[in-house]
Amino acid sequence: MINSEQVGRRIAILRREKQLSQEQLAEQLHVSAQAVSKWETGRSLPETSTLPLLSAVLGHSIDSLLLPxxxxxxxxxxxxxxxxxxxxxxxxxxxxxxxxxxxxxxxxxxxxxxxxxxxxxxxxxxxxxxxxxxxxxxxxxxxxxxxxxxxxxxxxxxxxxxxxxxxxxxxxxxxxxxxxxxxxxxxxxxxxxxxxxxxxxxxxxxxxxxxxxxxxxxxxxxxxxxxxxxxxxxxxxxxxxxxxxRHCIIEKVNRLGFGRGMDCSWAGALYTSLSAMGIETSYETVMGVSGACWRAAFAPVWDYSAADALAAYDFTTPVIQAYGLKAGWANRLTSEERKQEKLTVMESLHHQRLPVALNLRVAPEWGVITGYLDNGNTLLCRSYFDEETFTELKDDPEFQAAMKSSKGYLYVDHWPYKLLYLERHGDIPPALDSLYASLRIKLDAMQANGGRGYHAGYKALASWQEGLLDEDWYTAADAGTFKRRYSVNHFCMMALADARRSAAVYLKASLGLVQNPSVYALMCEMAANYEQMDILLSSYYSSMPLPAVLEAHASPKQLWNRESRRRQAELLDTVAGLDQRGDELAAAILEQAQLQ
Known part of the structure; x- marks a missing residue:
């Protein structure tokens, strides 16, 4: 006689042995994650038509699954x-x-x-x-x-x-x-x-x-x-x-770069690394489950680094939990430590795992290490600054020859001062649990104090508005300082618009996870709230002159004038109001979920 609980325990053990989440197994079997959950808890048995594929995926005969x-x-x-x-x-x-x-x-x-x-x-x-x-x-x-x-x-x-x-x-x-x-x-x-x-x-x-x-x-x-x-x-x-x-290169890793729909370099690099591991996800899902889609950060000294997802809040821990991973960090290593760390980079690549790294080329943005040459003495990468090099040297025969040896990857210029290693570790929690975890992060991140010179959440938006309306500064600023502030402002607006766009996409994609009618109604309103924010931010950002235009203009203060700064400050105030409504909806969703 078939014992459904014994069958469920066997399926769960074998799934974990294959390092598959319930969602990943469900996708391979063309069933829902809820169906897999029911099998593993003994509430139901797999359909007869599903058994041959289940047997093939888990590497066990049908008899050993049903009569373990x-x-x-x-x-x-x-x-x-x-x-x-x-x-x-x-x-x-x-x-x-x-x-x-x-x-x-x-x-x-x-x-x-x-x-x-x-x-x-x-x-x-x-x-x-x-x-x-x-x-x-x-x-x-x-x-x-x-x-x-x-x-x-x-x-x-x-x-x-x-x-x-x-x-x-x-x-x-x-x-x-x-x-x-x-x-x-x-x-x-x-x-x-x-x-x-x-x-x-x-x-x-x-x-x-x-x-x-x-x-x-x-x-x-x-x-x-x-x-x-x-x-x-x-x-x-x-x-x-x-x-x-002597060399190892992971091939067919897509290019990174701003303006490709992945304007958070940390999330873009992380998504690229997850994809290389065979984890099927999307950039917007990475932004969502990490909570980075709710982020707002600003440095009162007007620094580009405020656009880094990890500048004022840790979004790494939740994303690691959401994908059932184990993470290892290496930060600011000495020259002796780097010699040994190179072996870890090499070993990670041999297991098809791309290390996520900060400051590989040009400037401190995130990218991935894609391979090595010469016993690890030369590292290869994808970074957010590659496109300019590819464009500039597209007709250079020496460069093109080097690209054949490196499989189209550029050399790492700097030893990164942060390295993140990822590997599969445990079960992936249900997507609905990760959604609720993301909403809890939202409520915390928008009220966070920041640190290390950064403001976070509502304080960041308020500090940014204050800086936009400080007319004495803009009057006194020389052309070079003025242009730099505009460039930082443009970069930070890109990051904010990308984050809220990702929030809208993530919320809309998550609607199908919700079964409770009350929670579903609240989720629909929250998704609409962030779609409205996305429209406002995307429209404004697309109308902003590129920093290069301002740099070349004879009178840059005419392009970025008092009126345009006032309109942006008002937009940030509107964003803060919509985010506060988002907080109310998130809190209501979590409260209703607890009552289920």
């Missing part, structure tokens, strides 16, 4: 430490009566990997007592049953469980050596005759094979003689710097 045994192979990877093949689906079909017996000399594995390196199978399996890890070398027998308890998942630090030096034909145990070397906490070491002497009469290539545990699971890495093994800065992972890793 106590022993489940969560992942099985056949590898030589350099290449790997996922064989989870096939191995799971061999589980019979809560027992897995498998010879790694089986013909199935022949031809999966073409190398002379030693080969092995890494297995993660679940039983009623927990999740465990094990490995077996080629030619050996795998035997796992419901009572097996090999290595428990969740090892707090990197621990070696196997180390051998040799190749597929022969190898010798060097685990004791590796544990001895681990004592010295090297950041890297070269596989050579001094550390791993060859035996007399040995022929052919030799490789160091390391199998280790960490908090994520069980892993294998292999390195040829003369090449290097690196530890990541947190000493949680290893990777080999073989000849094939």
């Amino acid at each position: 045994q106590e022993l489940a192979v969560l992942s099985a990877v056949y590898t030589d430490g350099n290449e790997q093949q996922d064989v989870t689906h096939w191995v799971n079909q061999l589980v019979t009566g809560n027992t897995l017996t498998l010879s790694l000399g089986d013909r199935f594995f022949q031809g999966l990997l073409h190398s002379d390196r030693a080969k092995l199978l890494l297995v993660k399996y679940g039983t009623p007592s927990g999740i465990y890890l094990t490995f077996v070398l080629k030619g050996q027998l795998v035997q796992i049953d419901v009572h097996s308890q090999d290595y428990p998942l969740g090892q707090s630090k990197l621990t070696f469980v196997h180390a051998a030096y040799g190749n597929e034909l022969s190898g010798r145990d060097v685990l004791q050596k590796m544990n001895h070397y681990a004592y010295f906490e090297w950041t890297q070491f070269t596989v050579d005759q001094e550390l791993f002497p060859s035996t007399m009469g040995h022929e052919g290539s030799e490789y160091l094979l390391l199998v280790y545990l960490n908090a994520d699971g069980i892993h294998a890495v292999s390195c040829a003689e003369g090449e290097r093994i690196h530890y990541t800065p947190d000493r949680a992972r290893l990777f080999a710097a073989e000849s094939g890793r």
Whole structure:
């Protein structure tokens, strides 16, 4: 008899193992996220027509999903430490009566990997007592049953469980050596005759094979003689710097730039990084779930940096939670720290994860690192200042030749003073929960005090208006200072218009998430409120002269005169009023949601 709760638990475990959110699984199955939630809580079973696709996505047979045994192979990877093949689906079909017996000399594995390196199978399996890890070398027998308890998942630090030096034909145990070397906490070491002497009469290539545990699971890495093994800065992972890793470039990353519908460089870079990880989302959703669509910031000294999404409020934490990610930061590193951090950048790229970085080229705006050349000594990027370079050098043959080598990316000019690393970590919460979290951020961010010389929320809008109406300053200002203030003003208006446009798009797209009629009515009013704000801001911003026009004009004070500044101040006052109405609606929505 089919037990819906057991089926639901199995689906949830396997979905998380595939690092899929409920929304992502639902999208692949062409069902709603609510349907997936009902399966996982045992309130319903998948439709018969959905089962074949569900089986394919999760890598388990239909029988193992509907009649789950106590022993489940969560992942099985056949590898030589350099290449790997996922064989989870096939191995799971061999589980019979809560027992897995498998010879790694089986013909199935022949031809999966073409190398002379030693080969092995890494297995993660679940039983009623927990999740465990094990490995077996080629030619050996795998035997796992419901009572097996090999290595428990969740090892707090990197621990070696196997180390051998040799190749597929022969190898010798060097685990004791590796544990001895681990004592010295090297950041890297070269596989050579001094550390791993060859035996007399040995022929052919030799490789160091390391199998280790960490908090994520069980892993294998292999390195040829003369090449290097690196530890990541947190000493949680290893990777080999073989000849094939002298460069790594993530291809087909779209260009960034202002005027492309992503005028918040932080959100644009973040969206680009998420897309490279295979997370399907939109720029406006990133702005929405982070709360950056509600932002308002201003520096009374009139600085461009006020347009940075993170200038006066932390919008990173909510967006990380909304996408089920784990984030790592590296800020203002010393020259010695940068040498080690370069390895983290390289490792992130090898896992198809683009580091988000501040101040890559020209000026301190956000972008992404897209690859590296020359063993990491040259980094490649997409930044918000690339288009000018592409336009200026489009006919330069030397530049075009360099672009072929870099796959169309420009070189990083500055070591970034902020780096953000992202990786999948846990479940993605329901989109409705993220919407409510965003509304709570709105209520907090608009009342925030700011800091570090920035005003936030309503204080920012008021300070900005005050600066626009300070006629004594504009009368006394010289032409250069006047033009700079206008340029800052134009940049900040771009950021505000982009934020409120994103808010309108995000709210309208979220209407379909709401089932409660009272909440739906309030959401419709709030969406209309921000659509009105979007129209007002977009219309005004599009009518503003470009800073270059003001720069070239003989009388810039005639273009940006008292009347235009007064109209902008009035617009900001109107925006503040509409935002306050938005606060009232957000508070009412959250109150009604709590009553459900």
